[in-house]
Amino acid sequence: MSHPVRDVPITGAPIRLGQFLKLAGLAEDGAHAKDLIEAEEVTVNGETETRRGRQLTEGDVVAVGGEQGRVTTG
Template identity: 85%
Template sequence: MSEPVRDVPITGEPIRLGQFLKLAGLAEDGSHAKDLLDAEEVTVNGELETRRGRQLSDGDVVAVGHERGRVTLVS
């Protein structure tokens, strides 16, 4: 069973996937984010994603294993 989706506030759109993985605590650092993407362990909105530079927008859900974070735009 998956963990509940955790809202991760960002102040500006868009944000790159690699940056979001670090911000959400789904990756320890940029190298770990790259490793997760290379190992095909990251999904965005339920679809496999391997591009660290993918642009995310408000409401996108990123998952690594059972952990999930939702991009939440705040002003």
Template identity: 75%
Template structure:
């Protein structure tokens, strides 16, 4: 499994859909929605389907073998 990549945000909370784009996991909002609809996204190890889920510092988002941690930058 790949190491967890820290992705800095300027303020919390951040919506999951926005974070997927910021982290480079999703190309755009439509791609983020597709990933969520396909049950491919996890937050802190649990499947998440809500694009508007609020993420805070320390949350770990995963898609496949890629994992990114929300960090305040």
């Protein structure tokens, strides 16, 4: 059973996936974010994402394991 989606407010969209993982607390730091992405453990809107520089916009849902965060602005 997955956890509920948590809204993560950002200032100014878009935001890169690696940055969002850190901001949302899904990764400890940039190196951890890179490792998670390279291990194909990160999904964006239900699809595996392997690009750390993937641009996220409002409403995108990022998941690592059972943890999920939704990009929100404002």
